[in-house]
Every structure is written in C-alpha cells, then in structure tokens.
Amino acid sequence: MTVEEALRILGEKGYKSTGKREALLRLLAREDRYLTAKEALRLMHRDYPDLSFDTIYRNLALFHELGIVHMTEFDGERRYRLRCPIEGHHHHLICLSCGTTQEILACPLDAMWSQPDGFIIAGHKFEVYGYCRSCAEATAH
Known part of the structure; x- marks a missing residue:
C-alpha cells in the first residue's frame, strides 16, 4: 500500500488527513518493516517533539482497523507495517x-x-x- 492509497482510505472513511498521520504513514512506508509504537514515536520525535505515545498508538490502531496496516505481536509487543503490496493469500x-x-x-x-x-x-x-x-x-x- 502506498501513502497516497492510505490517505485516500482515511478520507473515504471520514477521517482527517493530519500532518502527524501523514508523517506516520510516510515513516511506515520508508521503514518498510514492522515497527512498535515506541519505535515510531522515537523516529518521529525530532519532527514532532510533543507527540505522545497515545497518539501514535491510537493512529496505528485506527490504521489497522481500516486495513491500512498489518499488525502482529511478538516479544510481547504489537508491531505494525503498511499493508503488504502483494494481493491475495500469502x-x-x-x-x-x-x-x-x-x-x-x-x-x-x-x-x-x-x-x-x-x-x-x-x-x-x-x-x-x-x-x-x-x-x-x-x-x-
């Protein structure tokens, strides 16, 4: 999934495309791997020093609910990445x-x-x- 597709889905579902949401999506696209909410917060801290863990976590949960990201859990932490570009069962x-x-x-x-x-x-x-x-x-x- 691309950032543009994710932003389109947010808009279609009635959610605003805020700068922080777009930055989080761009981070997920750039990293192209599973990230914890803590990692995302650390990586976004320079550009958004007042960003809270709760904001990151809520947005990742929203993205998961909307099918924008995949979520998995290992080592006791939830991890997220943009939905895989490969369509179909895999x-x-x-x-x-x-x-x-x-x-x-x-x-x-x-x-x-x-x-x-x-x-x-x-x-x-x-x-x-x-x-x-x-x-x-x-x-x-």
Whole structure:
C-alpha cells in the first residue's frame, strides 16, 4: 500500500488527513518493516517533539482497523507495517531483530489438509519468526 492509497482510505472513511498521520504513514512506508509504537514515536520525535505515545498508538490502531496496516505481536509487543503490496493469500517470514519481512507465496495450511472434517475455516494467519541474513551475520561476528 502506498501513502497516497492510505490517505485516500482515511478520507473515504471520514477521517482527517493530519500532518502527524501523514508523517506516520510516510515513516511506515520508508521503514518498510514492522515497527512498535515506541519505535515510531522515537523516529518521529525530532519532527514532532510533543507527540505522545497515545497518539501514535491510537493512529496505528485506527490504521489497522481500516486495513491500512498489518499488525502482529511478538516479544510481547504489537508491531505494525503498511499493508503488504502483494494481493491475495500469502504469509510472511519476519525478522525478530530488525522487523523486515519476506513473503511466503505457498500456504503451509494447504499441505496439512484441504478442509478439516466438521470445521469450516474462515481465515488464518501464518508467520514464521527468525533472523534475516543481515541480522544473522551481524550477530555471528
């Protein structure tokens, strides 16, 4: 998703496109990885020294509700990134160190079963956590 698409969705849903919201969206686009609200606040602090954690967190929650960002949770913290540009069913590898992602185009659930007996699957989420090559190499030295 692009920043412009996200701003369009905000407007269509009746939300104002404030400077802080646009800056948060631009940050997510520039970083292109999962960020915690604390990381976003730290990265935006220079331009917005009075910005509060609550403002960041509320906007990230709104963006998630509107489908602008994906949210995941690991290490006890929620993390957010702009919605993946790949449309259709897919999953992700997520680096525990830097938060970057890599798409998995095959669905592991397909290998497990087609449809379990007596249960209709409405949706699922499959994420694999580990370390990207850069982070793995950095910790090995």
